[in-house]
Every structure is written in structure tokens, then in C-alpha cells.
Amino acid sequence: MLMSxxxxxxxxxxxxxxxxxLAFGDGGWFLGGVGFGFFDSADRDRPDTRVPExxxxxxxxxxxxxxxxxxxxxxxxxxxxxxxxxxxxxxxxLVYVPLARWVWHPAGWLNARGVLDFAGGLVVEGNSGxxxxxxxxxxxxxxxxxxxxxxVPPGAAPPRGAHSVLLILxxxxxxxxxxxxxxxxxxxxxxxxxxxxxLNTHLAASAGIAGFAAAEALWGxxxxxxxxxxxxxxxxxxxxxxxxxxxxxAITPAxxxxxxxxxxxxxxxxxxxxxxxxxxxxxxxxxxxxxNAFSGHGVGGLFGIVCVGLFASKLEDSPTDGLFKGNAGLLxxxxxxxxxCVVTAAGGTTVAxxxxxxxxxxxxADPLVAPESAEDVDQALLKGEYAWGxxxxxxxx
Numbered sequence: 001m002l003m004s005x006x007x008x009x010x011x012x013x014x015x016x017x018x019x020x021x022l023a024f025g026d027g028g029w030f031l032g033g034v035g036f037g038f039f040d041s042a043d044r045d046r047p048d049t050r051v052p053e054x055x056x057x058x059x060x061x062x063x064x065x066x067x068x069x070x071x072x073x074x075x076x077x078x079x080x081x082x083x084x085x086x087x088x089x090x091x092x093x094l095v096y097v098p099l100a101r102w103v104w105h106p107a108g109w110l111n112a113r114g115v116l117d118f119a120g121g122l123v124v125e126g127n128s129g130x131x132x133x134x135x136x137x138x139x140x141x142x143x144x145x146x147x148x149x150x151x152v153p154p155g156a157a158p159p160r161g162a163h164s165v166l167l168i169l170x171x172x173x174x175x176x177x178x179x180x181x182x183x184x185x186x187x188x189x190x191x192x193x194x195x196x197x198x199l200n201t202h203l204a205a206s207a208g209i210a211g212f213a214a215a216e217a218l219w220g221x222x223x224x225x226x227x228x229x230x231x232x233x234x235x236x237x238x239x240x241x242x243x244x245x246x247x248x249x250a251i252t253p254a255x256x257x258x259x260x261x262x263x264x265x266x267x268x269x270x271x272x273x274x275x276x277x278x279x280x281x282x283x284x285x286x287x288x289x290x291x292n293a294f295s296g297h298g299v300g301g302l303f304g305i306v307c308v309g310l311f312a313s314k315l316e317d318s319p320t321d322g323l324f325k326g327n328a329g330l331l332x333x334x335x336x337x338x339x340x341c342v343v344t345a346a347g348g349t350t351v352a353x354x355x356x357x358x359x360x361x362x363x364x365a366d367p368l369v370a371p372e373s374a375e376d377v378d379q380a381l382l383k384g385e386y387a388w389g390x391x392x393x394x395x396x397x
Contacts, residue, residue: 006081007068007088014089015039015061022093023100024060029109031101049188059185060100067096067124073291074132075139083367087135087356095131095348099123099341114320114330115337116312118197119186121253121305122341129298130345136294137287138353142368165237172241176205179248183255193317197255201248204255204267208247211271212239219275239275242296246274249300254308257318262311270300302338309334 011019016039025032039057046056068088079087102108103117110122117123183201187194213235220233250270251263258266277295282288289295309331312322321327360367 002081003072003076003084004069006085007072008065010085010088011065011068011092012061014092015064016057019064019093019097020057020060023064023097024057024105027107029102029107029112031098032105032107046188051188056188063120063124063182064092064096064100067120067128068092070124070128070293070297071132071135074136074289074293076290078139078143078290078369079367080365080369082365083356083360086359087352090352090355091131091349094352095127095345096123098348099127099344102340103337110337110340113336114333116257116308116318116320116330116334117253117305117337118256118308119183119252121249121301121308122337125249125252125297125301126305126338126341127301127345129294129296129301130342131349132293133287133289133298134346134349135353136289137285138350139368140286140288142357146368168238168241172244176202176244176248179205179252183252187256193256196316200255200258200260200263201251203260204251204263204270205244205247207264207267208243208245208250208271209240210243211268212243212246212275214268215239215272215275219279242274242278243271246271246296246300249297250304250307252301253304254311257308257313257316258311259313259316262307262313266304266307266311270303273303274300302341305334305338305341306331 018034018037020039021034021036022031025034025036027033036057039054044053045051046053049056068091071088071091072084075084100123102110103115103123105111115122180198180201184194184198187197216233216235216239218233220236220239247267247270250266254266255263274295277299278292281292281295308318308322310323312318312320312327312330313325314321320330323331357367
């Protein structure tokens with residue numbers, strides 16, 4: 001929680017001083033200029049809209065801040081607050097701002113190429129998921145090296161506390177409600193497109209619950225999808241909450257471009273994919289993504305971007321048709337956007353964390369959270385009381 005609030009506060013200040021101008025100010029295909037630096041909500045509307053500039057700036061600030069908050073979930077409890085704030089400001093400038101410019105500003109090069117992202121499948125969801133996964137991998141590697149230096153064998157991990165089902169359900173409900181405003185508001189006008197996005201968002205979230213419940217019932221038996229008994233599982237409340245989030249994530253880039261039937265399909269199948277990814281990612285990679293930012297947000301957002309290339313229809317509000325309407329070119333364009341997002345997020349996150357660590361090491365500080373009692377934790381690890389698979393988090397069943 002504290003890391004999320006810290007991200008909101010730090011990015012709010014930097015956004016108003018400089019980065020809003022770099023993302024949405026007048027300028028070229030790569031970045032905007034500094035004309036909107038030290039933001040002043042002068043008496044002007046956003047070009048080609050009837051929305052005041054300060055309202056648009058605040059709306060986009062919410063996207064920027066929440067994206068960093070999602071990244072924090074991958075390393076919750078693992079890095080110090082000061083290291084997190086330092087990293088957040090660097091990552092926001094190096095990764096989020098360029099992607100927002102390229103995808104959402106008319107002068108951005110991906111926008112000019114025809115990449116469609118209605119409300120943040122690339123800029124917010126795919127970006128935060130990939131960035132969170134890369135950051136978790138880097139932090140995990142450092143933590144294992146530090147543990148090895150204390151004599152803890154490879155394959156051990158510190159214990160993590162249990163999650164609260166009540167808080168998970170409350171959080172999912174609040175997100176479901178707030179997400180309607182994010183997606184519908186991305187139309188930047190009250191009209192057909194906003195109402196279409198609103199309805200599609202809710203339908204995909206509902207289908208996401210059904211998809212995750214079906215996955216739990218099919219693959220949630222003893223041992224789960226990796227060796228369990230098919231059809232012996234049972235839907236759970238946490239699974240329903242997870243399905244809501246995955247459905248919301250997946251429809252985010254597509255909600256203004258596709259039909260209601262497509263929205264139901266997107267939410268349902270995104271949840272199936274997210275379930276499989278959530279229950280196999282650690283076994284495949286060894287990376288502890290604490291709150292499953294990659295399997296929920298990253299995979300869901302990028303899946304939604306691809307679905308735009310499949311389901312987009314001029315009968316909705318899309319500027320072009322997708323593959324299922326006979327236009328294979330849009331799918332190729334969307335895949336280009338996915339590739340650029342993954343490369344930018346992975347590379348920028350690595351650079352931002354490297355700079356953060358270098359700065360802390362120069363000052364003789366450690367960017368990682370030290371165990372409250374290193375000796376007690378090490379003894380538990382050496383006794384084999386905890387292993388990498390013994391993890392629980394707010395988004396883990």
C-alpha cells in the first residue's frame with residue numbers, strides 16, 4: 001500500500017513539472033517539448049476536444065500513477081521505500097512517458113503506424129506487467145546472491161504472510177467500479193464511444209469471472225493444472241476477484257473498438273490464459289512475481305491488444321476492421337505494438353533499476369529490504385521450512 005501511495009505522490013509531482021509535457025505536449029514523434037512544463041491549467045481545451053487541458057492532464061496522471069503502482073506489486077516487501085521511489089521516477093521517465101507518447105499522441109510513431117490502444121493495453125497493462133516481471137527477476141537474483149553470501153542454499157525463499165480474502169474482494173469491487181471510468185473516460189467525450197466502452201468493460205469483467213471459475217473447476221484439482229486431476233477443482237472467491245481484474249485488463253485496449261459478443265469472448269479466454277500462466281510461471285522461470293503483475297496485467301493487456309487486431313470493427317468505433325472482418329494488416333500492426341512494448345519495458349526497467357542500485361551502492365546503502373531478523377529467517381530456510389513454492393500473495397490462490 002505504501003509503495004503505491006509513494007508512486008502516486010512522486011509521479012504526480014514529476015508529471016506536473018515535466019513529464020506530462022514530454023508525453024502530451026507539442027513536439028515530434030519520439031517525445032514532446034517542454035512547453036507544458038511547470039503545468040499551468042490555462043484557459044484552453046485539449047486540441048480536437050471540448051475537454052479542458054487541466055482535466056485531460058489529471059486524467060492521464062491517474063493512468064501514469066496507477067501503472068507504477070501495478071509494477072510495485074511485483075516486488076512488494078522486497079525493496080526499500082527510498083529505492084522504490086528512486087526507481088519509480090526513473091522508470092516513469094524512461095519507459096512510461098515514451099510509450100504514452102508513441103501510442104496515444106497523434107504525433108507518436110506507433111499512433112501514426114495505426115496501433116490501436118483505447119485505454120492502455122500497451123501503455124498501462126502490458127507495460128506494467130512486463131516491467132514488474134523484469135524487476136522481480138532482477139531483485140530476486142540479487143536477493144539470492146545476498147542469501148548465498150549468508151550461507152543459505154539456493155532454492156530457499158523467506159516466508160510470506162497470508163492474504164485477506166475480504167480485502168481482496170473489496171479491492172476487486174472498487175477496481176471494477178473505477179475501471180468503468182478509466183475506460184469510458186478514454187473516449188474523451190460523453191457519447192456513443194464512451195457508452196460502448198462502458199458496457200464492454202463490464203461485460204468482459206463478468207466473463208472474466210466465468211472464465212477463471214471454469215479454469216479452477218477444470219484444472220484446480222489436487223496439484224492444479226500442472227499434474228492435477230481434471231474436473232476435480234472448485235471455484236473460489238479469490239479466483240472470482242482475479243477473474244474480474246483479468247477481464248478488465250484484457251478489454252481495456254479493445255473496449256471502444258469491438259462488439260459486446262467480442263468483449264465476452266475476450267474476458268473469458270483471457271482468464272483461462274491468466275490462470276494457466278499464474279500457476280506455471282514460477283515453475284517455468286523461477287521468478288517470484290509477488291502479486292502476479294505479469295500473469296494478470298501483462299499477459300491480459302497484451303492479449304487484449306492482439307484481440308483488437310482480431311475483433312475490431314468499423315461498425316463499432318474502430319477506424320479500421322480487424323482480421324475477422326478481412327483486414328489482416330491490423331493484426332500485424334498490433335503485434336508490432338506488442339513487440340515495442342515488451343522491448344521498451346524490459347530494457348527501460350533494467351536500466352532504471354541498474355541506475356538505482358548504482359546510486360545506493362555509491363552511498364553505501366542497500367536497495368533491498370533486509371529481513372527483520374536475518375538469523376531467524378536463515379535458520380528457517382536451512383531447516384527447509386520454506387521453499388520457493390510456499391508463497392501466498394493478494395492475487396495468489
